Structure formats: structure tokens, C-alpha cells
Amino acid sequence: MSRREFPKDFIWGAATSAQQIEGGRHAEGRGESIWDRFASLPGKIADGSNPDIACDHYHRWSEDVDLMASLGLKGYRFSLAWPRIMPTGRAPINTPGLDFYDRLVDRLLAVGIAPFPTLYHWDLPQTLQDEGGWANREIVDHFCDYTEAVVRRLGDRVTHWVTHNEPWCITTLGHEEGHHAPGHKNPREAMAVAHHLLLSHGRATQVIRREFPEAKVGLVNIHCPPQPRTSSAPDLNAARWYDGFFNRWYLDPLFKGEYPADAVADRVAAGHLPAGEMPFVQPGDMEIIATDLDFLGLNYYSRIVMQAGPEGKPEAFVPVPREELTDMGWEVYPAGLTETLLRIRRDYAPPAIFIMENGAAYDVPADEDGRIRDTRRIAYLQGHLEAAHEALAQGVPLAGYFTWSLLDNFEWGLGYEKKFGLFAVDPLTHNRIAKDSADWYRQVVTANAVPDAPEPTREGENRASQT
Numbered sequence: 171m172s173r174r175e176f177p178k179d180f181i182w183g184a185a186t187s188a189q190q191i192e193g194g195r196h197a198e199g200r201g202e203s204i205w206d207r208f209a210s211l212p213g214k215i216a217d218g219s220n221p222d223i224a225c226d227h228y229h230r231w232s233e234d235v236d237l238m239a240s241l242g243l244k245g246y247r248f249s250l251a252w253p254r255i256m257p258t259g260r261a262p263i264n265t266p267g268l269d270f271y272d273r274l275v276d277r278l279l280a281v282g283i284a285p286f287p288t289l290y291h292w293d294l295p296q297t298l299q300d301e302g303g304w305a306n307r308e309i310v311d312h313f314c315d316y317t318e319a320v321v322r323r324l325g326d327r328v329t330h331w332v333t334h335n336e337p338w339c340i341t342t343l344g345h346e347e348g349h350h351a352p353g354h355k356n357p358r359e360a361m362a363v364a365h366h367l368l369l370s371h372g373r374a375t376q377v378i379r380r381e382f383p384e385a386k387v388g389l390v391n392i393h394c395p396p397q398p399r400t401s402s403a404p405d406l407n408a409a410r411w412y413d414g415f416f417n418r419w420y421l422d423p424l425f426k427g428e429y430p431a432d433a434v435a436d437r438v439a440a441g442h443l444p445a446g447e448m449p450f451v452q453p454g455d456m457e458i459i460a461t462d463l464d465f466l467g468l469n470y471y472s473r474i475v476m477q478a479g480p481e482g483k484p485e486a487f488v489p490v491p492r493e494e495l496t497d498m499g500w501e502v503y504p505a506g507l508t509e510t511l512l513r514i515r516r517d518y519a520p521p522a523i524f525i526m527e528n529g530a531a532y533d534v535p536a537d538e539d540g541r542i543r544d545t546r547r548i549a550y551l552q553g554h555l556e557a558a559h560e561a562l563a564q565g566v567p568l569a570g571y572f573t574w575s576l577l578d579n580f581e582w583g584l585g586y587e588k589k590f591g592l593f594a595v596d597p598l599t600h601n602r603i604a605k606d607s608a609d610w611y612r613q614v615v616t617a618n619a620v621p622d623a624p625e626p627t628r629e630g631e632n633r634a635s636q637t
Contacts (some may be wrong), residue, residue, distance in 0.1 A: 173619035174559040181284065181614040182236065182568030183245030184592065187291040187335070188321070189221055190579040194228030198266035201257025203293040204303070205582075208351035215327040217585035224580045226600045228427045231274055237593060237602060238576065239281040242615040246283050247452060247526055247572045248274070249291035249335065252316055259295035259312055263319050271320075275327050286524075286572070287318055287324070288332040288390065289374065292340060292582075297411040299352050304340065304363040307450070317374040318381065325382040332467055332526070333371040336392045337364055337420050349583050357442040362450040368423050371459035385455050388394040390467030390526045391420050395506050395513065396476050399487045404478030411436055411484045412476050427460035460630040465569065466520035469527035470554075471498075473506035484553070497588055504553035511561035511568060528554050529574035529586040531581070534605070542594055551607065554622040573611065575603065 189205050193553070206265055209220040238246055252259065254267035278285045290313070294303060298312060321331070334340075343350040346360035354360075375387045396412040398405035414433025422430045429448070437443040479485035490501050507528070514523060531549040536542050551573060562568050578591035584595070592608040595601070614620055 173617060173621055174556060175256070175617075175619040176559065176562070178618070179569075180618065181245040181524070182618075183243050183283075183286065183570060183572040184241070184246055185247040185572040185574050186576050187249040187288070187293075188251035188254070189224075189249075189291065189293040190252075190575075190581070191225040191227040191535040191577055193221065193223040193226045194254075195222040197228055198270075199257060200251065200267060201253035201259075201294040202263075202502065203251070203253045204296055204299045204351040205293055206253075207296050207299075208353055211353070214353065215583055215585045217587050219585040221580040222485050223600070225577050225595050228270065228579075230600065230602075231270075232277060233602070235274070235277050235281060235283070237604075238278075238283055241592075241608065241612045243283055244615075245277055245286050245570055245572065246576075247286040247288065249288040249293075250320060252290065253293060255320060256316055257297075259298035259534065260315060261319075268320070268323055272323060275324055278329060284330065285324075285328050286330045286332065286526075287320075287328060288335050289313075289320065291335040292344075294351075297410065303352060304366050305345070305359045307366055310366055310373055313370040314373050314377050317377050319320065321378050321381045321385075325378070328385070330386045330388070330465070331378055333374045333387065333389050334367055335390045335526075336469060337367040337371075337409060338392055339418060340367060352554075357437075357440070357486075360463040361442055361448070362436065364419065365448070365450045367453070368420070368459045369455055371424075372461045375461045375463075376458075378420070385466035386463040388467050388524070390469060390520065391417075391605040392469040392471075392527075393417055393510050393514070394471070395473045395510050397473055399475050399477040399489075402478070404482055407482075408476035408478050408484035412474060416474075421442070421514075421518055423456060423459045424463065424466075425460065425520070427456045437448065463520055465522040465524055466514065466518070467524050467526035468510065468514065469574070470507045470510055470525060471528065471530075472496075472500040473503045473509075491600050495531055496546075500530075502530070502550055502553070503559040504550075506509055507554050507557040508561045508564075511558070511566045512564060520567070522567050524570045524572065525558060525568065526572050527574035528571065529590045531590050533587070533589045536594075536603070540603070542603065544605045544607045547605070547607045547611045549623070551611065552620065552623050555614065559620060 209215050258265050275285045332473045341360045341364040345354045345363045346357050348355040371389050378385050378387050396409040398409040414430050418430040438445050475487045475489050477487045530547050532546050534544040575590045577593050578595045583586040594603040
């Protein structure tokens with residue numbers, strides 16, 4: 171069996187977020203988040219559920235660290251719940267809430283797992299949302315105060331910090347399309363939200379380095395490489411539009427200190443920005459946003475194929491049959507990860523890159539013997555790790571890989587219907603059940619290498635036991 175080996179210091183990890191796994195909705199002084207409020211509104215969550223209990227990680231965190239240790243993980247990416255630490259989004263600190271993360275960090279380190287905390291993974295305190303949320307520039311100061319409180323408590327043990335997870339999702343899904351909390355549909359507001367997120371990243375980075383100069387700080391962007399359906403000018407333009415809308419709007423400010431001119435023109439043409447100005451940008455903002463990163467985090471799930479639709483409006487085209495898609499309706503396209511990593515290195519040259527999320531949603535019931543044979547997830551991970559290895563071989567400074575996710579969890583507006591985890595979570599007992607993919611990933615981590623894909627079984631799928 172041949173292997174694709176990774177560098178000796180490569181960090182293998184798994185990722186979660188507080189709102190999706192913790193539960194403990196009212197525990198020990200935690201405040202209300204915008205997702206608590208959003209989930210309480212009829213029709214907002216597909217399966218009618220809420221994250222009040224989720225995976226009950228708040229009470230089972232030690233058990234979950236044991237699961238990570240059993241996989242041999244070297245890193246764990248999790249998020250800190252702002253409303254658990256500051257229930258109203260500002261001082262005073264809720265001591266039991268911060269104590270929770272203090273214990274978690276200590277336990278992770280005790281078993282040899284490096285903590286990679288994310289300061290903001292979408293769970294804004296509702297009190298701050300009532301004051302305008304991310305559309306209100308004052309939130310930048312609140313975020314910095316929150317950052318300072320957390321870093322002063324944990325920064326003596328945490329070496330890598332993530333400021334924000336996926337500003338695009340917060341901006342577009344939360345404030346432009348209304349699919350995510352707070353459920354707004356206001357493109358002009360969304361433009362201010364995006365800017366304040368990026369600005370707060372730059373300001374928070376400065377706070378962290380002031381407190382702990384040796385700390386490594388980065389931001390996590392979701393990246394989706396667009397490809398035109400044909401080589402026609404309208405389809406090429408549709409792909410260009412998507413790249414500016416989804417990718418470059420958040421990368422260019424970080425690395426070039428400016429918004430992409432063509433994407434700004436697209437927003438002006440759509441009426442989302444006034445011509446000739448971006449009223450939310452103040453002198454010095456772009457320099458702060460472009461504060462040097464120590465690493466860039468990338469979340470990759472799939473590519474998107476774009477075409478010109480009616481009247482030339484850009485629209486997505488699905489290039490494969492429905493049965494080949496994941497349960498999220500996404501194409502499995504590992505080559506796009508290699509392309510993304512090479513493009514990021516070429517256009518932006520970050521000093522280091524971590525794949526902070528990569529995984530697939532497949533709902534696979536347990537067999538009669540209780541075994542969850544999630545062979546399609548294994549095939550997905552296999553292909554994407556091979557793609558990551560190819561990028562490494564071509565010189566990309568890839569430092570680690572965190573699969574999404576450790577546990578099946580609350581998948582935002584889709585509730586508990588979409589299963590991304592290496593471990594299933596019983597909806598009644600909340601007991602964790604290892605899937606075949608957990609055993610497969612353990613083998614990868616232990617070997618620090620990806621083996622060749624196994625031969626297909628008679629059913630046409632791959633069995634973890636054969637790797």
C-alpha cells in the first residue's frame with residue numbers, strides 16, 4: 171500500500187462551533203444569541219428544531235476531548251460563545267462562562283491537542299443585535315473588548331487564534347438573503363456588515379498581538395472556486411461576478427487593502443452601493459483590515475459552475491446528476507481544493523494556510539449491528555486529502571487540516587437533518603457513536619499519510635475496513 175505522506179509537523183484536527191454543539195442554552199448565566207432568537211421564530215429552521223441542547227457538549231466536553239484523543243488529533247478548532255462569556259455583548263464578564271473554556275483549553279493541552287479557538291462563529295449576543303449588530307460600527311469596539319477579555323484569560327496557553335469564521339455567510343446569508351440569523355434581507359446593510367467584520371478582524375488582531383506578541387492570528391474564509399459552464403463571454407462574466415461576490419470581496423481587503431474594483435462596480439450596478447462611494451469606509455480602515463496575517467484559514471466544500479441565465483443574470487449550473495451530490499446538494503469536486511490552494515498562494519501569498527473545514531453531509535443509518543458504514547464520506551475525505559497533498563507537493567504552505575465536523579450537530583437553518591460528523595449523536599441520549607469514517611481518519615492521523623483508495627466493493631462503495 172503506497173502512501174501520501176504529510177510533513178512531520180502537519181496538524182491533523184477536527185472542527186466544531188459553539189452554537190452548533192454546546193447546548194447549555196440557559197446554563198450558568200449564558201445570554202441569548204441571535205441564533206437562539208432566530209430558531210425560536212416559526213419556520214426559520216427546516217426541521218423545527220433549536221440549538222438549546224444541541225450535542226450537549228457543554229456538559230459532555232470531557233467525553234468529547236476523549237474522542238479527539240482517541241483519533242490522535244493534534245489540533246481542535248472550536249469557537250467561543252460570546253453570549254456565554256459576555257451575556258449582553260459587553261462587560262461584565264460571566265465568570266462561569268469563561269471558566270468553561272479555561273477548563274477545555276487545559277484538558278486539550280493535557281492530552282496533546284493544540285486549541286485553535288475562533289472568537290466569532292456567528293452567535294452574536296442578541297443585545298448587541300438590538301443595537302444594530304454588525305451594521306453598527308460601534309460593534310467593532312465591543313468585539314475588541316470581548317477579544318481582550320478572552321485573550322487575557324487564555325492567551326498564555328493558546329498559540330493560534332481565529333478572529334472570524336466565514337464573513338461571507340454572516341454578510342450574505344444573514345443580512346442579504348435572510349436564510350441565517352438575524353434574518354435580514356437588506357443588501358445595503360450587508361455591505362456595511364462585511365466591512366465591519368473585516369475591520370473588527372484587523373482591530374482584534376492588533377489587540378491579540380498587544381497582549382501576546384508571539385501569538386499567531388488569522389481569519390477563516392470559505393472559498394468556492396467558480397468555473398464557467400462554457401467559454402462564452404456571458405458565462406465567463408458570470409464566473410467573474412461570482413468570484414468577486416464570494417471570494418475576492420473578503421480576500422482582497424485582507425491582502426491588498428482594497429475592495430475589488432469590478433465587484434464594487436457590480437454592487438453599484440445592482441443598487442447595493444451608491445455610485446462613487448462606500449459610506450461605511452473611514453480613513454485608515456483599509457490599512458487596519460490589511461494588518462498582516464500569520465495564517466489564512468480556508469473552508470472548502472465544493473466548486474460552483476456559473477452560467478449566464480435569463481437576461482444575462484449570473485446563475486449556478488449543476489454539472490452532475492443529483493444522486494452524485496452530497497446531502498447539501500453540493501458536487502464532490504476534490505480538484506477544486508488543489509486549484510483553490512494554488513490560487514491563494516499565487517494571488518495572495520499568505521505565510522501559512524490551514525484547511526479549517528472540509529467534509530460532507532451524508533445521512534447513513536446504522537446497520538443491524540450498530541455500525542455506521544459511511545463509505546461516501548470516507549471517499550470524499552480521501553479525495554480531498556489527496557488534493558491537499560498535491561497542493562503541498564506544488565509548494566503551497568499548508569500547515570494543517572481540520573475536518574468538518576467532529577460531531578453531527580445543529581446545521582444552522584437546516585437543523586439536525588444534515589450529518590457532517592465523524593461521530594453520530596443519539597437524539598435522545600446524546601451518546602456519541604463512531605462512524606466508519608472516524609476509524610478511517612484515525613488511521614490517516616496515526617500514519618500522517620493518506621493511503622491509496624481501497625478497491626470498490628460489489629456495491630460500488632468503499633469500506634473503511636479495507637483501507
